[in-house]
Amino acid sequence: MSRQGNSISRHPLAAAVLTGLLLTSATVFAQDNAATNLDRVTxxxxxIPQTEIExxxxxxxxxxxxxxxxxxTSxxxxxxxxxxxxxxxxGGQTAASxxxxxxxxxxxGLDPGYTKYLINGRPMLQYPALYNGSDAFNNLSGIPIDIVERIEILPGGQSSLYGxxxxxxxxxxxxxxxxxGGVLNVRGGATTEGGGNNIRVSGARGFNSADDRFNALVNVQYEKSNPIWGYQRDLTRTNNRVGYSAQVPANDFLVYLPADNNAFVMMDPTRCASVAGQFGGTTVLGTRAAGESCGSAYGAGYRTLKNDKESSQFYxxxxxxxxxxxxLFxxxxxxxxxVKYTPGSGYTFWGSDLSFGAFYDQDTDQYMNLQRAFAPEDIGPNGYxxxxxxxxNKAYQVTLGGRGTFGNWDYxxxxxxxxxxxxxxxxxxxxxxxxxxxENRVLGPVLGTTDDGYHIYSPNWGAFYSQLPAGDFQTFTGYTYNQSxxxxxxxxxxxTNGSLFTLPGGDAGFAVVAEAGSEGWDYRPDERLMDGSVWGTTSVAGNGHRSNYAVTSELRLPLIDSLTVTGSGRYDAYKIADxxxxxxxxxxxxxxxxxxxxxxxxxxxxxxxAPTLPDxxxxxxxYYANGAVDYYRCGQLGYAPADTLACPxxxxxxxxxxxxxxxxEPITADVWNAGVVWAPMNNLSVSVDYYNWKIDNEVDTLSSDQLLRAEYYCRNGQGNPTSASCENVADWITRDAAGNIEQIFTPKLNVARQNLQALTASFKYxxxxxxxxxxxxxSNYTNILKRELQPQPGDDYLDLLRDPYAMWYYDAYAKVRTDGSVGWAKDRWTTTLYFNYIGKTPNYMSYLGESFDYVHPSGYKAGKWGSYTTYxxxxxxxxxxxxxxSLMVNNxxxxxxxxxxxxYAGNIASPYNSSIYNPYGRAVYVQAKYDFGTKTN
Known part of the structure; x- marks a missing residue:
């Protein structure tokens, strides 16, 4: 924290806020709650350093x-x-993200990449892998929590200072x-439901020269956390027990008929008795409207809900x-x-559909497909x-620099x-x-080929409905290694000059910053993921770099005692390819x-x-766009884009x-906020703020339908309302000599926009x-007043607060969130009760029915899941x-x-919104902190 020599007498507004911050400390909690003077702080x-906290x-x-x-805990x-x-x-609570x-x-509710993350005022490194498979973001798990002084969260658009x-x-x-001095901190704990055992040890030591000209701080932190498995929680141990439909086992051993609407057919003469030992002896005959299969409702539990994690940090x-x-600094x-994890048996299977498309069973005279999930017993002694x-992950960030003063200027x-x-x-x-x-174990030799090109087999159903022999699983599995x-x-x-000149309200402040740098991204997946060597899994690749420079300035003008105006401006330039x-x-x-x-x-x-390196x-x-409309060829037959139902x-x-x-082009936003802070006493502060965003040019891929519509307009000389130019259309749609579409290309484009309004409030006493x-x-409170998104040019805006289908598609936002604490301190004791409140969110039935008024044939109604509070x-x-x-009990x-x-239906393994909630339950931690005469600044 930068400090200047100027100070002021006690100010109720500043003192109330400062008191609320300082009195969270046990050592200050029991002291006098009045702040008598304040230094200028940044x-x-x-x-610009200033005396006002707010x-x-x-x-x-x-x-x-x-x-x-x-x-x-992090x-x-x-x-x-x-x-x-x-x-x-x-993240780690979401299987297979x-x-x-x-x-x-x-x-x-905006994507993580819309928030700027800094460590000590400098930008964090971006994570090499991509959020949701496409976006750049910051991984927050590599920061040693025990050496954190504070975290400052600044809502609203801040590009004029931070780019x-x-x-x-x-x-x-x-x-x-x-x-x-030094400090040693040891903390351990576990969840009361099982799993998640955690130990964290950290030590810090200060080294100061006799004349206090040299100061150094060294911190080392180590942490080890065990995973939480699905089978350790009643909610995730099995497929949904209490859904709107009856619980059913998974289709672990499934035979289905593509020519008969994928109806299930049971080919095991023992009717699943031969595989009853799978998944801990829980595999049974399951019956659905489509037919019968063998499976276990308990396969859902063989996945991690929380990652196994081991980490070390040095600072x-x-x-x-x-x-x-x-x-010098x-x-x-x-x-x-x-970090270790597994998505479980729901993502660990084999199917003939992906491998062969289908096959013909000569014994039953039917086209078939097979699906086989792998149980822990198939894998080996330790299962998943x-x-x-x-x-x-390995990451480092090093900064070298110097700071000083000359006259009234700091640099x-x-x-x-x-x-x-x-x-x-x-x-x-x-x-x-x-x-x-x-093929060798189950399907047997190819006995011929049908007229339409499918292989003919006489399957060995006894081999299909059986546990894999020991060691067989390892013959067709292994690992790939992505490097990024x-x-x-x-x-x-x-x-910086905090006293550039004097105005009636005080000294004007000025700051100017010049920055220049470069950054790069390189994601190199294992080649076997790209060339088809891996079954059912692929990847993306990419690499590139950009250079940039920026100039920022800020001017703070206390025009009169009661009125201060601050202006800032910034220019950024990025060199991306050409x-x-x-x-x-x-x-x-x-x-x-x-x-x-x-x-x-x-x-x-x-x-x-700015366009991110992955973008x-x-x-x-x-990918394949099924059900696409070829508007250009339909137009040649006289069909308008709005009337293609009968078009071939x-x-x-x-x-x-x-x-x-x-x-x-860059994503742009106009952002404004307005609010009030009231501090009638030194120990009380209340604030309310309103925020408004209008965001344009958001990056997404143009839909195949939009691109094909653009082609229609361009080829017919009409105005093109989409983001793809007519030159783009000519380059991005490839047709053969007969006019059939061979391929379309849909790169990322600036196509979306959204409007957002929010209200926040804060209370300290x-x-x-x-x-x-x-x-x-x-306490702190947030209420999202408006959130609407236009995915593509010309589309209607989606209401992300009131349209349940849109809400679920874009992560099912909570309109209201609140958190707060009540603390008590006396002598050597301090106690704090913290609460976290999540407002109502749409239930899954409202997503399925695309309406809050939907009623399922079972009688279960769409609606909202009630508010959710943990302590x-x-x-x-x-x-x-x-x-x-210390003793800490979370939840x-x-x-x-x-x-x-x-x-949720009875076949769902995670019957809750895992992007907002988790089933970790209560956790208990104990901690001992030994202080070797430490004083910190």
Whole structure:
């Protein structure tokens, strides 16, 4: 934290907020709650040191004490439980997500990549793998939580200060800079339902020279967490027990007839008795409307709900005062992490449909397909524990620099270098080996070929309906290794004057920043994933780099005692392949204080997100667009685009290719906020703020339908309302000599837009209760007032708050989120009760019926899943002056999302919205912190 020498007498508005922040500390909690003077400080949201804690931009601060007393176990958990996180997220709790080994967070339901993440004010490295398979984002799991000083969360568009990605807001994770003495922290715990055992050990030590010119801090942290398995929770142990339809086992041994609407047929003369030992002896005969199959309802439990994780971090910060006016500084952060997980039997199977299309059984005179899931008994003694996927991360970030003063000017210059490497060891089935195995063992020799080209077999049903012999599973399975990395270089120079000139309201402040750097992304999947060697799994590839420079300036003008205006502007330029993308952004903020205890604030600005490296350089991947309308050929027959029902080219199957696009324009946004902060007393503060976003040019792929419509308009000389130009159309649609579509190309384009409105509120109150100690109350609230999205040009806007189908498709947002705490401190004891509230979200039936009014034939009604509140409780006891013992219970009442299960069918393995809720249940942790005379700044 930067500090200047100027101070002021007690100000009710500033003192109330500062008191609310400081009194979360046990050592301060029982002291006098009045702040008598304030130094100028630099907080996230401004480049200029100032005396006001609250200004034109709201900042939510989570201190190290908050992290401890509220029971947070990681940086990602701090941010995911924030009231600002109203949208769903992919990660370790979501089976088979694209980045299951990473931990993400976002704000206001916007994608994680719309939030700018900083460590000590410098941009974090992006994760090499892609969120949802296509987007760049930051993995928050490699930051040592025990050395965090505070986390400052800045909602709203902030590109005029922080550049690209700061559309939803900015998160600045500030690590400790100095320590006099040392500290050792040991923490362990587990969940009461089983699994998730955790141990974390961290140590930090400060080193200071006798003359205090040299200071260094070194921190090392190690953590090991065991996984939570599906079979360790009643909700996920089996397929849904309490759904709107009866529970049914999975189709682990399935024979179905493609010529008969995929009807199931039982070919086992023992009617599943021969495989009854699978999945722990739970495989039975299952009956559905489509027919009979053999399977287990307990196969759902053989997947990880929470990753196995082992991580180590090293962090060091150093300063050296060359003289009274100049200081050298450096910091380094290194992280090594290994994460293991499996999506389970639902994703570990073989099917003839993907391998052969179908085959002809000469004994029954029918076309057939087979499906065979693999049980733990097929795999070996340890079952799914032996075939875990492993993500291994190695990352470092180093900064060297100097800062000093001359006259009224402060300056700093720094250079940062970072690199993030990821190795993904993925369990796979080899295509040729697994197909050959089932051909040889089950289907037998090819007995001929049908007139339409399908192989004829006489299957050995006894071999199909049986456990695999020991060791056979390993003959057709193995691992692939994806190698990927990101890197970043950034040079930065800042010049600041907190007293540029004097105005009636005080000193004007000015800052200017110049930045230049480069960054790269390189994702190289195992070649076997790309050439068809792997059964049922593929990947994407890509690599590229970009260089950039930026200039930022900020001017703070206290026009009169009650009115301050702050303006900032920034120019960014990116060199991406042969394309230069540049963007100027600005903001104007106003602070009006009619009385000391009341602040009215507002800000208007612009924000942007530059084309990310994956958006620009992601490699090609194929897909099929079924049911496509060839509007051009229909037009040749006289059919208009709105009337193609009878057109013979109205239901085509078209092969498409998707890829990145080096000619993308930046995503842009107009953002404004307005609010009020009231602090009638030094120990009370209330704030309310409104935010409004209009976001344009969002990146998505143009739909095949949009592209084919564009071709119709272009070839007929009509106005083209889509984002694809007529030149694009000519390049992106390939036809053969007869006019048939051979291929369409749908790269990423700037096609979508959305409007978002939100209301936030914050409350802090501290009360001294005399000999009974002190009480503290704090709460934060977010209400999404409007969220509408236009996926493609010309489309109707989707209401993401009221259209249940759209809400589920885009992660099923919670309209309202609240969190808060009640703390009590007396003498050597502090106790905190923290709550986290998630408002109503649509149930799954509303998604299936595409309406809140839908009623399923079973009688179950669509609607909303009620509000969801969990509580954390912590007790801290200072046993000695330098020893603190802590007990933390997270999710005290063992709250589970089991009430959602009624809106899911009986064949669903995860009957709840896993992007928002989890079934981890209650966790208990104990901690001992030994302080070797530590004082921190």
């Amino acid at each position: 907080v996230t949201g401004s480049l 200004n034109h931009t709201p900042v939510l601060t989570v201190t190290a004490e908050d992290i401890q007393t509220r029971g947070f 940086i990602s958990e701090v941010l995911q439980q924030s009231s600002l996180t109203t949208g769903g997220l992919q 694209f980045t299951q080994g990473a931990e993400a967070a976002g704000m206001f 690209s990605d700061a559309i939803a807001g900015v998160v600045n994770i500030i690590l400790k800079e100095r320590m006099d 060091s910060s150093m300063t050296f005062d060359v003289n009274d006016n100049f200081t 450096a910091d380094a952060l290194y992280s090594l992490e290994e 524990k032996d075939i875990l996927n492993t993500d291994r 700093s210059a720094s250079f940062s270098r970072g690199e993030y490497k990821l190795t993904e060891r993925g369990f796979v089935r080899w295509a040729d080996d697994i197909d050959s195995y089932f 990395k990101t890197w970043q270089n950034l040079g930065r120079f800042q010049l 394309n230069t993308v540049d963007k100027a952004t600005y903001s104007v903020g106003v602070e009006f204080r009619p009385i000391e205890s009341l602040l009215f604030r507002g800000k208007y600005g612009t924000a942007f997100r 620009a350089f992601q490699g090609e991947s194929g 080219y109205g239901n085509e199957s078209v092969f498409g290719v998707q890829a990145g696009n080096t000619e993308l 501290v009360q001294d209760i005399g000999r009974f100690g002190s009480l503290q109350f704090a 954390n409780l912590s007790v801290n006891y200072r046993a000695l002056d330098n020893l603190t013992l 005290v009442f063992n709250k589970m999302p089991d009430g959602q299960a009624h809106s």
